[in-house]
Amino acid sequence: MINGIINIYKEKGYTSHDVVARLRGIVHQKKIGHTGTLDPDAEGVLPVCLGKGTKLCSMLTDKRKTYEAVLHLGIETDTQDISGTIKQECPVQVTKEEVRACVEGFVGNQMQIPPMYSALKVKGKKLYELAREGIEIERQARPVTFYEIQILSINLPFVRFSVTCSKGTYIRTLCHDIGVKLGCMGCMESLVRTRVDRFLIQDSLKLSEAEALMKEGKLLEHMVSVEEMFEYLPALYAKPAFAKMLQNGNAVAEKRILESDRVRMYTNTGVFVGIYEWQEEKGLYKPVAIFSSPEDFLPEKRDKT
Template sequence: MNGILNVLKPPGMTSFDVVAYLRGILKIKKIGHTGTLDPGAAGVLPVCTGKATKAIEYLSDKDKVYRAELLLGVSTDTQDSYGEVIREQEVKASVEDIEKVIKSFEGDYSQLPPMYSAVKMNGKKLYELARSGIEVERTPRKVKIHFINILSIRGNRVVFDVGCSKGTYIRTLCSDVGDKLGCGGHMGFLVRLKSGSFDIKNALTLEEIKETAEKGNPEEILTSIDKVFSDYDKIYLNEKDKKRFLNGGFVTLGKYGKFALTQKVRVYDKDGAFLALGEAVLNKSEELSLKIDKLFV
């Protein structure tokens, strides 16, 4: 089994729990997820199997889209509804004020990672320190909010969709919006709608995956590895160049079309089998050539 499962993670399970469950029902050892979802969150969790685990680093870097609920007026220590309430304040902001403040977070955004997160500091995860009652200084990280679409505002409850870069904490965004409005706030629920090219519309529940596995043909629900790189140009190598390329040699790119230096491309053999992710580099003769970036065979 070499491919990617578009899993619909249920709330109440950690991302590791999902992988452990799938390892058991699929009976495979090489398996891993591509970006942690909080235990209370639901939604798209791409899971790589077999040789596709080599693509985890690329999938983890992809942009994400979430649907979230912001509850204004109540702050918690975890910035979500699973934490202890630490402050309650009256919500005096108008609908217009709420809309304006939320939209102000679009663009580059310096975000402080929450204590209840998997971010590591001195070899320890922040949530491990938080559970021991230890709070440490954190360094803000640059993230990007591509868009925020407000779906509804009813009293102190705001539901919105947000597209963002990797490493963005939506519960921290909710908390920061509340702080900027002067009333505090926390995240009520979170659903990941998209992770890269993987969409919740096509995601499979754990029950659906189990049922397919029990029928003996789980491969039919796998997405091919090269889908991860669908936004890259592709190249088909002839037999001679394929052999040279797979042996670590440089393949001159001129006869295959126009490519830019450092450009990444999907590499296939003449029969259409996906081989690797390649990169355009200069060889010793200063010719633009193809070299292996990541092999998938």
């Protein structure tokens, strides 16, 4: 089984689910998951987790993401992007300076109302399913953060910008909200995700490239291991007495490493167990995420470490 994370370039027209399905066929394994949905019309970085790496899916979903988007002023659609049905068209009578000031005003913590055309669930039903039935319900605004917004070009009615934001942010809603604030409405013309945490667009692979590398036996060279994802954490090699406890995924009363509450936990023989967090009140390290499996502790596996 292949374990780790691969940086896939999701092309236009594919859903994130399509990417996972194609990769299952390419690598011939079922245990695969993606790290955050991209709309079918959007493209760009989609880290995909394989094998033991699937435990990282929720962790990567929480990471900062960077996008490059084009805002089309003067048009409002039901989906908040250009693929939707036009609700109204307005004259664009704003200056470049007004646009710049408005866009930059969104930097920081904001409250954002999720769009109806989204995969969020309400009482077990996805919002976009309700929207397709012509049903619109009230949505609660959610806190999001725009860490950085940089305008790349203004050629009215088009505004191209890059934005780094928190999880759960809808860039098409940002485009809509900018249009509302400017008084001329707006929608998203295009969207490319350029970064998710350490995964950059210039390092991403199209599915066709991943398939070719798999056939050549070189795909593993482009994988990021689970351990690499946590290389910023200090490593703690537990005493031999704790080997059985670690094998069973239990907490261990190891001496605390002061520079970090979280550590990469290893057995004394070098088996990577997972991420552990210091519990001050109990004086021990408690598992946060276990990535080892029983076969990792077999004698022949330890001998190779």
